[in-house]
Amino acid sequence: MLLPFHRQQLLRITLVPLTLLLASVAIAQSAPSVIGTRAVLTTWSDPIEALGTLSADESVTLSATVTEIVADINFRDGEQVEEGQLLIRLEDGEEQAQLRASQALREERRNASNRASQLQERNLAARADVEDSQSRLRQADADIQAIEAQLANYQIKAPFSGRVGFRNISIGALVTPGMELVTLDKLDVMQLDFSVPEMYLGRLTPGLTLNTTTAAYFDEVFSGEIATLGTRIDPITRSVSVRAELDNADGRLRPGMLMEVTIQQRVRDTIVIPEAAIEPSGDRHFVMLIKQSDETTRLAQQEVEIGERRQGDVEIVEGLAAGDLVVFHGLQLARDGLAVRLIGIADDETDIRALLEADR
Incomplete structure (x- = not known):
């Protein structure tokens, strides 16, 4: 059945919005x-990453320079010691006796020199006798200084303030020259040595900050700064050596630790x-x-x-x-x-x- 023309037009007008709605739904x-x-x-x-090894700011292994028996040990393992503190004293009885004899001889020669000077002032002694007596006195002083220098070898003192390690000797032990007695490390500042490819040399300068981590304290970051750049490039690895300094006031870092280094640049x-x-x-x-x-x-x-x-x-x-x-x-x-x-x-x-x- 055919619809009137005006009804066909109305149906078309009604279907157009519906078609658009359905199309938009389909598109959505x-x-x-x-x-x-x-x-x-x-x-x-732009970080530069490397692996480095820690070392103490100052480190030394103390040893003896003479062959003698240990008389006293004045430290405990791991103790903080001060510069000049006596750590180990070796038996020095014979040297002390020699020192006392030399001191007595010096006193005798001083008295002789004084008497010669008094006689010479009264024209009762020749000038040459006075000079000889003064020369013998100076010789006695030199002998005492030599013995005192020898006695210093029997007293092993801390050359700087730091922390001692384990002692490897006991009282009564016989030590010989070069024998390792105890280690001493200055740990308030640590040195970190690492290498980076030479291509980064132009980006590194002393004072540049860096961050480091270690497996011993996996959740902590230790900050430091570059102290020195190596003066040469390794011709085999084509890398440059870098030394940084890390504050270690709490003493948790130890020499020999492996550190992961990250240098922040172009922040x-x-x-x-x-x-x-x-x-x-x-x-x-x-x-x-x-x-x-x-x-x-x-x-x-x-x-x-x-x-x-x-x-x-x-x-x-x-x-x-x-x-x-x-x-x-x-x-x-x-x-x-x-x-x-x-x-x-x-x-x-x-x-x-x-x-x-x-x-x-």
Whole structure:
């Protein structure tokens, strides 16, 4: 049955909005799902990483220079000692007797010199006799100084303030020249020696700060600064030696520790996004900006200039601003101008798998 012309026109007018509505619903249902992430402004640097070994600021192994028996030990294992403190005394009875004899001889010669001087003043003695007596007195003084220098070898003192290690001797033990008796380390400041490739030489300067970690204190970071750069490049490894200093006032660091070194250089504030949001094309790089409005969410391709990459993140030198929303998951179907459904924004607390399962 044919409808009147005016009823056909009314039916067409009614069906057009309905068709548009159904089409928009179909488009919304067919729009691909994406997960976005925001460009963030963060502090960024180009770290140089290396492995180094700690050594004490001052370190020495004390030993004897004479063969003698240990008479006294005046320290305990691991004790903090002061500069000049007597640590070990060796038997020196014979030398002490020689010192007393020389001191008595010096006193005798001093008296003789004084008497000769008095007689010479009264013209009862020749000038030559006075000079001879004074010469013999000076000889006695020199002999005493030589014995006192020898006695110093029988007293082993701390050459600087520090912490002693384990003692390897006991009272009554016979020691010989060169025999290791005890170690002494100055631990308030530690030296850290490590090597870096020569390509970084131009970036290193004394005073540059660094951070170090060690397995002994895995959750702590120890700070220090570069003290000295090596004067030569190793021709085999093509690396330069670096020495840094670390404060160790609490004494927890020990010589010989292996340290992981990170030197922070070119510290700056920059835009960073996840590396997965980058679409490379030859030597160019793009991201898909997510443009949101009240009616739809669409994509816009944006070229960016990238900088350094690190642990899944990439530095954006140009092309994005802090807060810009870009596609993080779903780039395979993303096209410039395409309408999409934003099902979530990725951050440190986002479970990507949960977002995808919820969208099924």
